[in-house]
Amino acid sequence: MIEAVFSDSAGGSLKMAQAIGTSALLGVTHAVTIHGGPTPEDIAEVQRHAAARQHRWASAVPLGGTPGDVFAFGLGLSTGDLSRIPDPAGLEELQKRFTAGEPLRMWYSDQPDERCGFYWLLDRLSDCHGTISCIKLPDFTCTDHVLVHWTGCGEVAPEEWYGLLSLETSLPDAQRRYYVAVWQALVQENAPLRAVANGELRSVPESLYDSCIFRELAAAEVEFYEAAVIGNVLGRYQLRISDLFIHTRIEKMVRSGALEALTQPEDGCPYRRTLRKTEKFPSLFRSF
Numbered sequence: 001m002i003e004a005v006f007s008d009s010a011g012g013s014l015k016m017a018q019a020i021g022t023s024a025l026l027g028v029t030h031a032v033t034i035h036g037g038p039t040p041e042d043i044a045e046v047q048r049h050a051a052a053r054q055h056r057w058a059s060a061v062p063l064g065g066t067p068g069d070v071f072a073f074g075l076g077l078s079t080g081d082l083s084r085i086p087d088p089a090g091l092e093e094l095q096k097r098f099t100a101g102e103p104l105r106m107w108y109s110d111q112p113d114e115r116c117g118f119y120w121l122l123d124r125l126s127d128c129h130g131t132i133s134c135i136k137l138p139d140f141t142c143t144d145h146v147l148v149h150w151t152g153c154g155e156v157a158p159e160e161w162y163g164l165l166s167l168e169t170s171l172p173d174a175q176r177r178y179y180v181a182v183w184q185a186l187v188q189e190n191a192p193l194r195a196v197a198n199g200e201l202r203s204v205p206e207s208l209y210d211s212c213i214f215r216e217l218a219a220a221e222v223e224f225y226e227a228a229v230i231g232n233v234l235g236r237y238q239l240r241i242s243d244l245f246i247h248t249r250i251e252k253m254v255r256s257g258a259l260e261a262l263t264q265p266e267d268g269c270p271y272r273r274t275l276r277k278t279e280k281f282p283s284l285f286r287s288f
Contacts, residue, residue: 002103004104004121006108006113006117007114014072014107014161017060017062017158018064021159060158060162062162072090077113077116077194104130106133106171110240111153112195112241113152118179120183122183126177135165137150137152186203193205209245213233213246216236219232222276222277225274226250227269227272244270246271262274
């Protein structure tokens, strides 16, 4: 069975899921960082979660297969130019194996990059005949009596993949053709941004999420750490967009003069820097 996912983190987790519950993965440790020094209650809570996680790992059912069966295409296709998409590593091998008769299972969600990747791969396989099934990630799961909101397959833990197999459905040829037609229309439109709206993947203005970004910028101090604002946007609004996309929108505000950078990016990450609001920021904010 060929497995296809559309984020690198999902690919790594899925590979671990293939052997989870076996001696190959038992004894894996988990690290948690607690800022400001842990209290006894913090330590007890971490220990409880670690014990529960270790139990889930030990009792998990392995998905089976080998790491060579997993193809991760983290192409980030929800943003940018679609007119020239280079063939990623692994695509040719997947096409050959699929054409030779191996069934293909595709895992995706309503996260725009994953939905785009799903449609893109179907388009690249449109001239190939074979068996395709798919598993669409549900929005929610319940772990240790806690309701967890999944925003993408990259958030699925290795011990959780097997439980999703009950959602697997075959993909009829007519449905494949429909998704390919949708993707080809999106390529033709070649908008700067694509999003899932009312269940459909659509071309949208690149300013679609600006109101949420501005709301968090307005709440921040005059001088603020950009990474903290991006974290707030991702955590509070569950927009299923990437941190780098939010950074590109904030960078546009820097170029407009509404914000200015006080420090250079740290550790090669473009948004690990301190910014400051300028006198132009209030007028820019009022437009939202």
